Amino acid sequence: MELRVIDHPLVAHKLTALRSVGTDRPAFRRLTDELVTLLAYEATREVRVEPCQVETPLTTAEGVRLADSPPLVVPILRAGLGMMDGMIRLIPTAEVGFVGMVRNDDTLEPTTYAERLPRDLTSRQCYVLDPMLATGGSLAGTVRFLHDRGADDITCICLLATREGVAKMEQLTASWGIHCTLVVAAVDQCLNESGYIVPGLGDAGDRLFGLAE
Numbered sequence: 609m610e611l612r613v614i615d616h617p618l619v620a621h622k623l624t625a626l627r628s629v630g631t632d633r634p635a636f637r638r639l640t641d642e643l644v645t646l647l648a649y650e651a652t653r654e655v656r657v658e659p660c661q662v663e664t665p666l667t668t669a670e671g672v673r674l675a676d677s678p679p680l681v682v683p684i685l686r687a688g689l690g691m692m693d694g695m696i697r698l699i700p701t702a703e704v705g706f707v708g709m710v711r712n713d714d715t716l717e718p719t720t721y722a723e724r725l726p727r728d729l730t731s732r733q734c735y736v737l738d739p740m741l742a743t744g745g746s747l748a749g750t751v752r753f754l755h756d757r758g759a760d761d762i763t764c765i766c767l768l769a770t771r772e773g774v775a776k777m778e779q780l781t782a783s784w785g786i787h788c789t790l791v792v793a794a795v796d797q798c799l800n801e802s803g804y805i806v807p808g809l810g811d812a813g814d815r816l817f818g819l820a821e
Contacts, residue, residue, distance in 0.1 A: 644694030651791040687813035691737040709746040730758035739812035741769035744776030762788040
């Protein structure tokens, strides 16, 4: 697995504002949207393109366009939905699928409770959106789910990760023989006893959409 921590002053500025307990929900949503667009710019450096020609006002120019097979953007429910607009703003031709993952309290393994994806993802590029990489189970489970359907190029975009989560992703993807790229704004210190990232930014889903009872 390739880890990319985006070292950019605008990324750091927006992440700092997201962390603040004083940032209200409308501002949190806006900052998330802006931050995802910045992360997506870095995450799509290897997006597939093909050569083309265009007519300028003066002559013909050589250029590139996105390949005919569009990327698939996959938010992990529910918090990943708050990252979707910032991603598809950058790639408006992308298709969007959805995956819901939950941890089984008995086996501690992630299981899929909902999905809306093409059955065949052979040779597709996929971009997985999940604000927080905490233990790494749900994100790794989603990567395996996509890979099992044929996706051969998977990039995960998270606002925050922990060292434990990154290590778990590296271990699981290596054991499954899956290569993926992880793009994050920062890697935080640890998880606390309640499973929250420290210093973190709280529960991203709750801060985006309100409390889920």
